[in-house]
Amino acid sequence: MGENIIDTAAAAYVSRGNKATRTGFGEALLEIGRENSAVVGLCADLTGSLNMNQFRDAFPDRFFQTGIAEANMISMAAGLATTGKIPFAASFAVFATGRVYDQIRQSLCYSNLNVKVCASHAGLTLGEDGATHQILEDIGLMRGLPRMTVVVPCDYSETKRAARAIVQHIGPLYFRFGRPNIPDFTRDEDGFEIGKSIELHPGSDVTVIACGIMVWKALEAARILEKEGVGVRVINMHTIKPVDTLAIVRAANDTGAIVTAEEHQIYNGLGDAVAGVCARNIPVPIEMVGVEDQFGESGKPDDLLEKYKLTTADILEKIYLALRRK
Template sequence: MGKATRESYGMALVELGKEKENVVVLDADLSKSTKTADFKKEFSDRFFNAGIAEQNLMGMAAGFANVGFVPFASTFAVFATGRAFEIIRNSICYPNVNVKIAATHAGITVGEDGGSHQSIEDIALMNSLPNMTVIVPADHREAMQATKAAAEMYGPVYLRFGRCNTEDIFDDNYKFEIGKGVELKSGNDITVIATGMMVAKALEAARQLEAESISVRVINMSTIKPIDREIIVKAAKETKAIITAEEHSIIGGLGAMVSSVVCDECPTRVRMIGVKDVFGQSGTPDELMEKYNLTAEAIVNEVKGSLM
């Protein structure tokens, strides 16, 4: 088992701090949990605690961006996108300033904190904003590279990180690129397009189905916006159906973005695995993934259903 992507984010910030003197980090009094404490330890003069005041956090980040810094604003996903949405809209995206919003503890795998803290609508909220780039890394290496890529590009970026450890998917040869999906496994029967923690589940499901002579193509879609239209259309043309898998509501997230591309360019059947328009509840991450059918078994069943 690899690292949690929030830990990868903290590690990447330290490396960025050494490489770029204009990188600053802001946090909402959660630096131990978001792992920005690592940056604070190394670069205390470039770390700013806004306190439990997420709207101020985003406004401060916009201010830093406007005078030439590259600010990373960090807090839990439910607070970053919910409590601070209007500031993100009007002070960051509307003027298109160079702020990176790094939200940790996203999805239902926050676990025992319960539905009030499980952000399952954050991707949808960020997708709705013009000028926003939305990235959901699948593992440690991709999270490291995505953080650095966000620092290199100009404009608002939403980086979604998790609380739990992820399985290692990529090796040291992997090269992350914003806006590009990656085919992890070839297949001609069904395509599974997954993001975040569900990528490992998709690969596991594909391995199980291979034993039953069902050929599944697996695509890691780490950039939700702008989405890789080319790889989606290719899959729609070459396989019988597409299944999307995300640790997020099926409303407004990966499934919705893929469906929009397919409807526009190459109509085919799309089935969505995700949270079905309900709130989360308290439980261990594994219990919640089972309850909301965010499992390899759920993907296997959807694949088989799509072939009937």
């Protein structure tokens, strides 16, 4: 899922190998569980898939296997939160958002309870499980809820840093990560602050704002265009809500054109969030890389990303179009 080196005059992001973001979640949950006795884990019969086995084994009295009953899991998490616990309630993204939307809306957001909804296996890269499991609307569902925070890390290391940040956050939060092994390239010095994006590559001609697996692909595109003399600013927008308005406005002002990239529907996801900021502050040409009002299908992850136009080449195509529109 991408080449292994990004080399620029300002910084060098090098893949340390491929790791899954779900692995980062499982390891981080164990670490923060050791540090904070208020942290509890809940899972809807997918403990192995979400790498929660180590937490379960280390803290059997703080882990709750709810079975295939996601609505009950969210309601249990809400109850635990009222006692001062910090619940991490985890399942596949399609179940953690779509199946339990009513419980999240009423029990978590309306009541403003401190529950972390942790969702793995999101997007097309779930692969062979097909359209019924490849949710591409979850960011939109969650960002539309009052009081909900939405976090989408881009690699294994950032997932671990994000987990440490969200345990300190008070309030309902949606934490989205994935199944496949992808390049692990971010650095500890990048840090992680909810609501504050990270500029990974400088540029003054156009900006690519990406989240999740598309961040690495945006860096690949920036490297290619750097050889052509085109400066591409790359922003890792790991928090979709609250979105980093200041970074978006600054990028629009400095570069005059923006491309967004996400493994999600272009409607009501990162692209719409960025477009909304620009419409209210500084209108500029915006192009979006994402799934365009379609369901997924069964297939190998890389084949699906190519079919649905979520590749480095597709980001390049949108960059050229945005530049022509300036």
